[in-house]
Amino acid sequence: MTCDLEVDVNGEEIFLVDKEVLSSFSGKLRELTSKTLATSATRNLRVTLHGLPGGAEAFELMTRFCYNNGRTQISPSNICLLHCIAHFMEMTGDLLSLTKKSLQGIPYWSWPEIMSCLKRCQDLIPVASSSGMLDKVICSLVGRITAVSDASPSGSSPESSAFRFSCDTGSTTSAKNNSIHRGAWWFDELVVLNPDMIEEIIRKMAVEKANHVVIGRFLMHYLKNGGVCSAAADKKKAAEVIIDLLYSLDGSSVSSKSLFGLLRVSSPLKPSKCCQTKLESMIGNQFDQATLDNLLIPAPSGMNSLYDVNLILRFLRSFLRSGGRDSANRLEQVGSLMDSYLAEVAPDSSLKPLKFLALITALPDEARDCHDAIYRAIDLYLEVHTRISDEEKMKICSAINYEKLSSESCKHIGRNTKFPSGTAVRALISQQTKLRSLLKGTDQLRKPGHDPDRDDDDDDDEQIILYKKKLDLTREHEKLKSQLQGMQWKVMELEKMCRKMQRQMSKAMKTRIAGSSGSRSLPRLCS
Structure with missing residues (x-):
C-alpha cells in the first residue's frame, strides 16, 4: 500500500x-x-x-x-x-x-448500551437525526421508560425481560436512591445528556402520551442536577429548553412552587423574551397557589424599587386572562394574597404612586369582600411617601370601596390626618348609608306591611350630596371628625336596638301563631 x-x-x-x-x-x-x-x-x-x-x-x-x-x-x-x-x-x-x-438489534440492547449510544449521538445530532438513527435510539429509550414507569428497577430480577436493560452494571444510581419515586428511576440516568438531546427525548415522550406530571418532575430535576451545563450559554440553553417543554405540557404538570424556583434560576441567565413570557404565563395560570414569599422578588438592576412589581402585575394579567375571575374561590385567594403583598411593598420609598395604585386596582372589585387591608396598606404608603401631591393621594384613595370598609376603619379615616379631607366625607357618606339601612330595617320590623321595593332614599341622597358640596373641608375638618364618631356610636346603638327588636318581634310572632290555632294557654300549676 x-x-x-x-x-x-x-x-x-x-x-x-x-x-x-x-x-x-x-x-x-x-x-x-x-x-x-x-x-x-x-x-x-x-x-x-x-x-x-x-x-x-x-x-x-x-x-x-x-x-x-x-x-x-x-x-x-x-x-x-x-x-x-x-x-x-x-x-x-x-x-x-x-x-x-x-x-x-436495538430491542435487545441493554439500558447502558442505549445510554452509551445516546451520549455519542448528542455530539452528532444533525447527521444522526437526518440519517434516522437518532429517532430509532430515542424510540427505544422512551419505550423502555414508559414500559416500566410504574415499577422499580431495584426490585426486579436482572433476567427479567422488562428490567434487564435497566439493571445492568452501568445503571445503579437510580436503584440506590430510594428517595426518588420508583417511576422516576431514570431521572439521574438522563441528566448527563445535553439540552438538545433532552428536548428530543421529552418531545418523543409527549407524543407517546407519557405522564406529564412525571415529565415535569424530570425537567425540574434536570435543571437542578444537569451535569453538562457548565458554561453560562449552556445553562441559558437548558433553561430555555425546559421552559419550552414545560409550556407544551398540561398546565397542572408542575407546581407553582417549582415554577417560581425555575424563575429564580432562569432570570439571571436572561432567557429569550418568548421564554420569559411563557414562564410568566404558566405562573400566572397558577397564581392562586402562590405564597407571599414567592412574590417578594427583588427588582432587576436599573429598576428604582425594592421589588419587581411589574412582574407581579404581569402575573395578575395572566391569571385573569386564564379564567381566574371565573372562579370566586380562586379570585378571593388571589385578593387575599395581594392584600398581603401590598402591605409588604407599601413602605418602599421608591415605589411610585401610579405603580402602587396599579397593584391595588389590578383585580376586579369582587376579589375582596372587605377593603380594610387596602386601607391599611394605603395608610402605610402615605406614612412613608409624605411628599406626594394631594392629587396623587386622592387617586390612590379612590381605589377604596368605602361600602366594603368596616365601621372601625371608617372611624379611623375620620381621625387620620395623612388622608385627604375628602376621604373623611366619603367615609361619612358610607356611615350614613349604613345608618339609613339600619333605620329602614327597623321601620320594616315595626311595620310588617311596608313595601321593601319602595325607594325612599332619593331625598336623603340629594341632601348628602348637597351637604358635601357646601362643606368647607378646611374649616370643618375637626367638626367632621366629631360628627363621624357620633355617627359611629349611633350605628352601634341602632345595631343593638335592631337585634333586640328582632328578638321581641320573633317572640310576638310565635305567640300570635299559637293564639290563632284555637288553643288557649293553661294556668301554671302551683308547685
Whole structure:
C-alpha cells in the first residue's frame, strides 16, 4: 500500500492514506480526489474534509474498515460514529448496510448500551437525526421508560425481560436512591445528556402520551442536577429548553412552587423574551397557589424599587386572562394574597404612586369582600411617601370601596390626618348609608306591611350630596371628625336596638301563631 493521499480532517489532524483503498469505499473521497488531480501538478494529493461528524476518531474508524476489506466490529458505543460517517462520506458499500443491520438489534440492547449510544449521538445530532438513527435510539429509550414507569428497577430480577436493560452494571444510581419515586428511576440516568438531546427525548415522550406530571418532575430535576451545563450559554440553553417543554405540557404538570424556583434560576441567565413570557404565563395560570414569599422578588438592576412589581402585575394579567375571575374561590385567594403583598411593598420609598395604585386596582372589585387591608396598606404608603401631591393621594384613595370598609376603619379615616379631607366625607357618606339601612330595617320590623321595593332614599341622597358640596373641608375638618364618631356610636346603638327588636318581634310572632290555632294557654300549676 502507498500513502499517496493527505486528508485534513476538520483542521484537527492530517491522515496519510492510500487513495485507491479509501476511494473504493467512499464516493465523497473519489469526488474530492478527482477534482484535486485535475488542478494539481504534483503526484501527492491533499484534500480537506470540513464538518466531518465525529472528527478524527470517526475517520480513523472508517480507514480501519477500508483497510480491513470492509470488515469491522460494530457495537453500541461506536455504531453512531460509523453510521454518521458512512452517510457523510457517501459510503455506498458494506459499512452503511452493516450499521443499518446492527440498528435492527436495538430491542435487545441493554439500558447502558442505549445510554452509551445516546451520549455519542448528542455530539452528532444533525447527521444522526437526518440519517434516522437518532429517532430509532430515542424510540427505544422512551419505550423502555414508559414500559416500566410504574415499577422499580431495584426490585426486579436482572433476567427479567422488562428490567434487564435497566439493571445492568452501568445503571445503579437510580436503584440506590430510594428517595426518588420508583417511576422516576431514570431521572439521574438522563441528566448527563445535553439540552438538545433532552428536548428530543421529552418531545418523543409527549407524543407517546407519557405522564406529564412525571415529565415535569424530570425537567425540574434536570435543571437542578444537569451535569453538562457548565458554561453560562449552556445553562441559558437548558433553561430555555425546559421552559419550552414545560409550556407544551398540561398546565397542572408542575407546581407553582417549582415554577417560581425555575424563575429564580432562569432570570439571571436572561432567557429569550418568548421564554420569559411563557414562564410568566404558566405562573400566572397558577397564581392562586402562590405564597407571599414567592412574590417578594427583588427588582432587576436599573429598576428604582425594592421589588419587581411589574412582574407581579404581569402575573395578575395572566391569571385573569386564564379564567381566574371565573372562579370566586380562586379570585378571593388571589385578593387575599395581594392584600398581603401590598402591605409588604407599601413602605418602599421608591415605589411610585401610579405603580402602587396599579397593584391595588389590578383585580376586579369582587376579589375582596372587605377593603380594610387596602386601607391599611394605603395608610402605610402615605406614612412613608409624605411628599406626594394631594392629587396623587386622592387617586390612590379612590381605589377604596368605602361600602366594603368596616365601621372601625371608617372611624379611623375620620381621625387620620395623612388622608385627604375628602376621604373623611366619603367615609361619612358610607356611615350614613349604613345608618339609613339600619333605620329602614327597623321601620320594616315595626311595620310588617311596608313595601321593601319602595325607594325612599332619593331625598336623603340629594341632601348628602348637597351637604358635601357646601362643606368647607378646611374649616370643618375637626367638626367632621366629631360628627363621624357620633355617627359611629349611633350605628352601634341602632345595631343593638335592631337585634333586640328582632328578638321581641320573633317572640310576638310565635305567640300570635299559637293564639290563632284555637288553643288557649293553661294556668301554671302551683308547685
